[in-house]
Amino acid sequence: TQLLEQSPQFLSIQEGENLTVYCNSSSVFSSLQWYRQEPGEGPVLLVTVVTGGEVKKLKRLTFQFGDARKDSSLHITAAQPGDTGLYLCAGAGYGGSQGNLIFGKGTKLSVKP
Amino acid sequence: GAGVSQSPRYKVTKRGQDVALRCDPISGHVSLYWYRQALGQGPEFLTYFNYEAQQDKSGLPNDRFSAERPEGSISTLTIQRTEQRDSAMYRCASSLEETGIEAFFGQGTRLTVV
Numbered sequence: 134t135q136l137l138e139q140s141p142q143f144l145s146i147q148e149g150e151n152l153t154v155y156c157n158s159s160s161v162f163s164s165l166q167w168y169r170q171e172p173g174e175g176p177v178l179l180v181t182v183v184t185g186g187e188v189k190k191l192k193r194l195t196f197q198f199g200d201a202r203k204d205s206s207l208h209i210t211a212a213q214p215g216d217t218g219l220y221l222c223a224g225a226g227y228g229g230s231q232g233n234l235i236f237g238k239g240t241k242l243s244v245k246p
Numbered sequence: 247g248a249g250v251s252q253s254p255r256y257k258v259t260k261r262g263q264d265v266a267l268r269c270d271p272i273s274g275h276v277s278l279y280w281y282r283q284a285l286g287q288g289p290e291f292l293t294y295f296n297y298e299a300q301q302d303k304s305g306l307p308n309d310r311f312s313a314e315r316p317e318g319s320i321s322t323l324t325i326q327r328t329e330q331r332d333s334a335m336y337r338c339a340s341s342l343e344e345t346g347i348e349a350f351f352g353q354g355t356r357l358t359v360v
Contacts, residue, residue, distance in 0.1 A: 139288075166348070166349075173353075174353065175250075175337055175339075175351030175352055175353055175354060176289065176351050177351070178348055178349065178350070181348055219286065221288050221289075223288075223349075233291055233294065233301075233302050233304075233305075234279065234291065234294075234339075234349060235291060236281075236288035236289045236290070236291070237288050238287050238288045239286070239287060239288045241286060
């Protein structure tokens with residue numbers, strides 16, 4: 134069974150601080166995605182990383198896929214209150230497991246003004 | 247449609263009743279997924295389809311849960327003889343390709359079993 138461990142589970146920071154969220158597994162994934170979810174809404178895709186070692190930037194957010202395709206990180210620079218939400222990573226397997234998107238338990242981020 | 251649509255948004259049912267949850271994916275999307283999500287937690291995989299074929303149902307908790315997608319578009323998740331532990335948010339997602347990349351989620355159905 135593929136499992137994705139996210140850390141930290143909770144994070145409360147002040148506006149302007151930097152933070153990093155980690156997503157780790159013992160399994161190899163064909164791709165890994167990061168989602169953000171606000172209360173009462175469904176998860177919304179932020180980015181998909183496919184290549185080992187890949188780094189993608191989305192404004193103040195930087196996403197990295199590990200060389201071995203087993204882990205990923207999300208770094209937010211100068212966090213803002215609007216970044217508050219539940220951040221989820223999800224991995225897709227290979228072959229017949231590609232559609233079985235496995236989600237981590239999430240990191241609940243709170244950014245205080 | 248413009249997005250993934252789920253109905254009903256809220257469902258309250260008595261223990262022992264059957265319920266059917268509906269998902270209308272984004273038009274043209276090949277893959278459709280069902281998840282269950284507890285408050286503040288990540289979605290838990292239940293099952294998924296490519297077109298009308300159910301590819302993986304390993305996440306369905308027991309044989310009271312079933313899903314179908316007969317024409318490769320709308321899907322129904324059915325829970326028979328509901329129990330209180332079935333109470334949860336049930337989410338549907340769809341993706342354009344079969345590889346599971348870039349899933350788009352609906353707003354979910356909040357099921358409460360009383």
